[in-house]
Amino acid sequence: MGLEIAEDDSLKSGGYDSLMGRRRLFILAAAVACVVVFFVDLAVGSSGMSVIDAFTTLVMPGQATSMQRLIVFDIRLPATLMAIGVGMALALAGAVMQTILDNPMAEPYTLGISSSAGFGAALVIVLGISAAGAGMLYISIGAFVCSMAACAVIYLIARFRSSDKTTILLTGIAIFFTFQALLSTLQLMANGNQLSEIVFWMFGSMSRATTDQFVIVLAVLVASSIIFLWNSWRYTALKLGDAHAASLGVNVMTLRRMTLIVVSVLTSVAVCFVGTIGFIGLISPHISRFLVGEDHRYYIPMSMLVGAVVLIVANMFSKVVTAPAIFPIGILTSLIGIPFFFYLVLSKRRFAS
Amino acid sequence: MTLKVEGITCGYGGKEVLHGVTFSSDAKLIAVVGPNAAGKSSLIKCIAGQMHHGGHVSFKGTEIGRQEAVSADMVGYMPQQHMNPVSMTVYEAILLGRLNHIRWSPSQHDRRIVDHAIHELSLDPIADKRINELSGGQMQMVSIAQALVKEPELLLMDEPTNNLDLQKQLEMFEVVRILSEQRGLVAMMILHDLNMASRFADEIVVLSGGEVYAQGKPGEITTQKMLRDVYHVEADVVEDRDGLPHVIAYGSLDEGGRT
Numbered sequence: 001m002g003l004e005i006a007e008d009d010s011l012k013s014g015g016y017d018s019l020m021g022r023r024r025l026f027i028l029a030a031a032v033a034c035v036v037v038f039f040v041d042l043a044v045g046s047s048g049m050s051v052i053d054a055f056t057t058l059v060m061p062g063q064a065t066s067m068q069r070l071i072v073f074d075i076r077l078p079a080t081l082m083a084i085g086v087g088m089a090l091a092l093a094g095a096v097m098q099t100i101l102d103n104p105m106a107e108p109y110t111l112g113i114s115s116s117a118g119f120g121a122a123l124v125i126v127l128g129i130s131a132a133g134a135g136m137l138y139i140s141i142g143a144f145v146c147s148m149a150a151c152a153v154i155y156l157i158a159r160f161r162s163s164d165k166t167t168i169l170l171t172g173i174a175i176f177f178t179f180q181a182l183l184s185t186l187q188l189m190a191n192g193n194q195l196s197e198i199v200f201w202m203f204g205s206m207s208r209a210t211t212d213q214f215v216i217v218l219a220v221l222v223a224s225s226i227i228f229l230w231n232s233w234r235y236t237a238l239k240l241g242d243a244h245a246a247s248l249g250v251n252v253m254t255l256r257r258m259t260l261i262v263v264s265v266l267t268s269v270a271v272c273f274v275g276t277i278g279f280i281g282l283i284s285p286h287i288s289r290f291l292v293g294e295d296h297r298y299y300i301p302m303s304m305l306v307g308a309v310v311l312i313v314a315n316m317f318s319k320v321v322t323a324p325a326i327f328p329i330g331i332l333t334s335l336i337g338i339p340f341f342f343y344l345v346l347s348k349r350r351f352a353s
Numbered sequence: 354m355t356l357k358v359e360g361i362t363c364g365y366g367g368k369e370v371l372h373g374v375t376f377s378s379d380a381k382l383i384a385v386v387g388p389n390a391a392g393k394s395s396l397i398k399c400i401a402g403q404m405h406h407g408g409h410v411s412f413k414g415t416e417i418g419r420q421e422a423v424s425a426d427m428v429g430y431m432p433q434q435h436m437n438p439v440s441m442t443v444y445e446a447i448l449l450g451r452l453n454h455i456r457w458s459p460s461q462h463d464r465r466i467v468d469h470a471i472h473e474l475s476l477d478p479i480a481d482k483r484i485n486e487l488s489g490g491q492m493q494m495v496s497i498a499q500a501l502v503k504e505p506e507l508l509l510m511d512e513p514t515n516n517l518d519l520q521k522q523l524e525m526f527e528v529v530r531i532l533s534e535q536r537g538l539v540a541m542m543i544l545h546d547l548n549m550a551s552r553f554a555d556e557i558v559v560l561s562g563g564e565v566y567a568q569g570k571p572g573e574i575t576t577q578k579m580l581r582d583v584y585h586v587e588a589d590v591v592e593d594r595d596g597l598p599h600v601i602a603y604g605s606l607d608e609g610g611r612t
Contacts, residue, residue, distance in 0.1 A: 015481035016444045016464075102437070237449050239439045240484075243432035246403055248452045248499070249423050294441040297457065 023292040030291075030305035034084075037312045041080045042072055044316045046324035082209035082273070083315040083329075084308045085217035087280055089270035091307025092221070093263045094281025095288065095300055096228055099235045100259045101165045102242075107281030108267040111154060111172030113147045114276040115179040117268065120146025121275070122186045122198045136208060139201065143272035150175050151264030158260065165242075168260070204275035204330030206315050213273045224266045225304065231255065232296035239294050277330045279337045280307050287340075310337060355379050355539060356507070360408035361399050370395045372563045373408065381533040383541040384554035388584050391560040393543045394433060394511050400541070401430035401509045412507050412539070426453050429505030431496055433512050433543075438485035443476060443495050446484055450502035470498045473528050489516035497525055501532070508532075510542040514549065526553045551575055551597045559583055572598055581606060 042054035049057075049071065057064035057072045064072070094107035108114050124142035154171050161167040187198055228235070234255055237245040242252050271277070288302035314332040321327040354377035361374040371392045385393050398404035402419040410418035415427065422428045436446065447470060448455075451463040459467075471480050474494055484492065493516045500508060508529070514522045530553075532538040544550040550557055551571035559566040559574060561583045567574055575598035580588045588602040 015442070016448075019442065019445075019481075233449070233452055233455055236441070236445075237452055239441065240436040240446065240449065241434060243403075243434045244436055244496075244499075246420070247401070247423065247430040247432050248449055248503070249420075249426070250452070251420060289440070293445075294439050295445060 019293075023295070023298045026291045027298060027302055027305070030302060030309065034305050034308050034312070037309055037316070038080060038084070041083070041312050041316045042076050045071065045076055045319050047071060078209045078211050078214060079206035079315060080312060081211070081214045082206050082217065083311040085214050085221055086206075086270045086274050086277065087284075087307040087309070087311030088304040089217060089221050089224075089266050089307075090277065090281040090311075091284030091288075091303045092225060092228065092300065093267045093270070094307075095285040095303035096235065096259055097263055097281070098285050099238055099296070100256045101169055102238075103165070103169060104286070105282070106169065106172075107278075107285075108263075108271070109276070109278045109281060110176065111169075112150055112175030112177075112179055113172075113264065113267045114271055114278065115176050115183065116150035117143040117147035117271045118202050118276050119179040119183045119186070120144070121201045121272075122183055122190070125194050125197050125201070126186050126190050128194075140213075140272040144268050146179075147268040147271065148264060150179065151260070151268065155257070155260055155264070159257065165256070168256075200328070201275045202330070203328030204277040204333075205326070206274055206318070206329055207326050209273060217269055217273065220266055220269045224262050225300065227262055228259075228300055229297070231259075232300060235296040235300075236294055275330060277311070277333055279334045280310055283337045283340070284310060355413055356383070356541070357411045358396075358400065358408070359410070361396065361406055361410065362408055363395055363399050363404055363406035370563050371399070371406070374560070374563070374565055375408075376558055376565050376568050378556055378558075378568070380554070380556035381537075381539055382530065382553055382555045383539070384550035384557045385541060385543045385560060386545070386547060386550050386557055387560035387566070391583075392563040393560050396560065397430070397509050397511050397541070397543055401428055403430060403432075417507070426503050427506050429500045429503045429508045431500040431508075431510040431513060433515070435489070435492055436484055436496060440483050440485055442481050442483055443487070443491075444471070444480045446495055447471065447476075447498045447502055450499035453503075466502050466504065467498075470502045474498050474501075475524070490518060490521060493517055494521065494525070501528070504536075506538065508538055508540045510540065512543050512545065514544060514546065522549060529553075547575055547600045548597075551599070552595075572596070574598075575600060 039051050039055050042058065043049050043051040049068065053068060054072060057068045061069055090108060097106040097111065098104055120142040121139045124139045153175060154168060157171045158168045187195060190198060234245070234250045237248050237250050238252065238255065246252050284307040285303045287306045288299050292298035292302045310333065314329050314336055317332050317336065318327045318329045357377040359375050361371050362369060363371050374396055385396065387393050395404060399406040400410050400418055402417065402422055406418065409416065412427070417428055423430060444467065447467050448459055448463065451459060451466065454463055471477055474497065476494060476498060479487065479491060484495065487495065493513070497513055500510065513525060517525065529538070529540045533540060542553070544553070554571060556569065557571055557574040558568045559579060566583050567579060575590055577588060577590055580586050580600065585606045586602050587604050587606055588600050590598045590600055593599045
C-alpha cells in the first residue's frame with residue numbers, strides 16, 4: 001500500500017474493464033431496442049402503416065401524404081413520446097427510490113405518490129371542475145397538487161425522524177392506504193359519467209397526451225436524471241449500507257432528502273398527465289440490475305431505457321388488443337411486466353453483474 | 354500530541370454512553386479495549402464524526418470528529434457492520450473507497466491504488482467475485498481494503514478482526530503496521546483479544562463504563578488488577594517470548610461464574 005506505486009505499471013485488474021465493457025454494450029443494446037420499438041410503435045395503429053412508411057414520414061415529412069403526416073404527427077407521435085417520457089420517469093424514480101430506501105419493493109406506487117395523484121384527479125372530476133373546457137388540465141393540476149402534498153407529508157415525517165428509511169417506507173404505505181380509501185369514497189359519491197372518467201384515469205392512458213405535456217415531462221426528466229447521475233457514485237456507495245456510505249464520506253441524510261424531493265416532483269409530473277401506471281417503477285430497476293449491476297452510472301440510464309421500452313411496447317399492445325378501441329395501458333404494463341418479472345426473479349440468472 | 358480527545362460525551366436516546374472521555378496519544382498504533390457496552394464503538398464513531406457528540410477531537414492540530422474530516426479523506430473509518438450483500442464485485446466495492454476522488458470514471462491512479470490494496474491483502478483470487486458470494490471473513494477483508502484505499506492519515510477500525518482467522522488477523526495487522534512505518538498512518542482499533550492488542554498496539558486505551566480506565570503501553574496496562582476491575586475475570590498475566598503480556602483467563606468473578 002504505502003510502497004510507491006509506479007505510475008507506469010499496467011493495471012492488473014482486467015476483470016473490471018471487461019465488466020464495464022459488457023455493461024456499455026448492454027446499454028447500447030437497450031438504446032437500440034428503444035429506437036426500434038419507437039418506430040414500430042409509430043407504425044402500429046387502427047389504420048395500418050408499415051414501419052418504413054412511419055420512418056420516412058417522421059424523417060422526411062415532405063415526402064409523405066398529408067394523411068400519413070396527420071396519423072404520425074398528430075395522433076401517434078404524442079402518445080409514443082409520452083410513453084418514452086413517462087416510462088423513463090417512473091423507472092428513474094423507482095430506481096433511485098429502491099436505492100435510497102434500501103428496499104427492492106420501493107416505487108412511486110408503494111410510496112402512495114400514485115394513489116394520491118389518483119385521488120387528486122378524482123376530486124377534480126367529482127367536483128365538476130373538469131366540465132369546463134380545460135378539463136384535462138385541471139385534472140392534471142389536481143393530480144399534481146395532491147401527489148406533491150403526499151410527498152410533502154413523507155418528507156416532513158422523514159425529516160422529523162432523521163430520514164430513517166423504515167419511517168419513510170411506512171409513511172408511504174400509510175399514505176397509499178389513506179388515499180386509496182379517500183378515492184373509494186369519491187367513487188362512491190360520483191355519478192355514472194364521473195365514475196367512468198375516474199376509472200379511465202386510474203387505468204392510465206397515453207391517448208390524451210399532447211406534445212406540450214411531453215415537453216414538460218422531458219424537462220423534468222432531464223433535470224432529474226442529471227442530478228441523479230451526478231450523484232451516481234454516492235448512490236452506489238449507499239447500496240453497501242448507511243454506515244459504510246457514511247464512512248466513505250457520503251452525507252447519507254442529505255442525499256436521501258434531496259433524492260426524495262426530486263423523486264416527488266418527477267413522479268408527480270409523470271403521473272399527472274397519463275394517470276396511474278404501476279409496475280414500471282418496480283420492474284425496470286430490477287431488470288436493469290440484472291443486466292448492468294449496482295454501479296449507478298450504468299444502473300440509472302439502463303433503468304430509464306428499460307422503462308421506456310416496456311411502456312412503448314405496452315402502448316403498442318394497447319392499440320392492438322381491442323382495436324380500434326384503445327385498451328388501458330396501465331393494465332397492460334402489469335400484464336406484460338408480471339410474467340417477465342417472475343421469470344427474472346425465479347430463474348437465478350444474472351447477466352453482466 | 355498527535356491525537357487529542359477531550360471530554361467526549363454522547364448517548365443514544367437520552368441515555369449517556371460516554372461520560373467525558375479524555376486522553377491524548379502520540380502512538381502510531383492504538384488499541385481500544387474494554388468489556389461489552391463500555392462505549393468503544395461510540396468513542397470510535399465520535400472520533401470519526403459519525404455520531405453527534407459533545408467535546409473535542411483533534412488530530413495533528415486539526416479539529417476532527419465531523420463528517421467533513423471523513424469526506425476530506427483525513428480520517429478513515431471502518432464500521433463494525435457488514436456491508437449489505439449486494440451484487441457488486443469485490444473490485445467495485447473497494448473502488449468505492451476512492452469515492453471522494455472519483456468524478457465519473459475512476460482515474461488510472463485510483464485504479465492502481467485499488468490494485469495494490471487487493472494485492473497486499475491477498476484478495477486477488479476473489480477480486481471479480483460478487484460481495485453476496487463472500488464469506489464473513491472475506492467481506493471483512495474487503496471492508497478493510499476499502500478503508501485503506503482512502504489513504505487516510507488516521508484510520509479508525511471497529512473490531513477489524515471480526516470473522517478473520519488467525520492468519521488473516523496477523524496479515525491485517527502487518528499491513529497496517531507497514532503503512533504506519535512507511536506513510537506515518539495512525540491507526541486506532543477496537544480489539545477484543547487482549548493478546549492481539551498487546552501484539553499489535555504501541556499503546557492501549559482501556560474503556561470501562563463510558564470512561565477511560567487506563568492508558569499506556571501493553572506491559573503496563575495488561576495486569577491482573579485491570580482484568581479483575583474492568584473485565585471481572587480471574588486471570589494470570591505471563592510474559593511471552595517477546596516480553597509482551599499474555600492473558601490466561603480462568604473464569605468469571607461475577608455471580609454465576611465458576612470462581
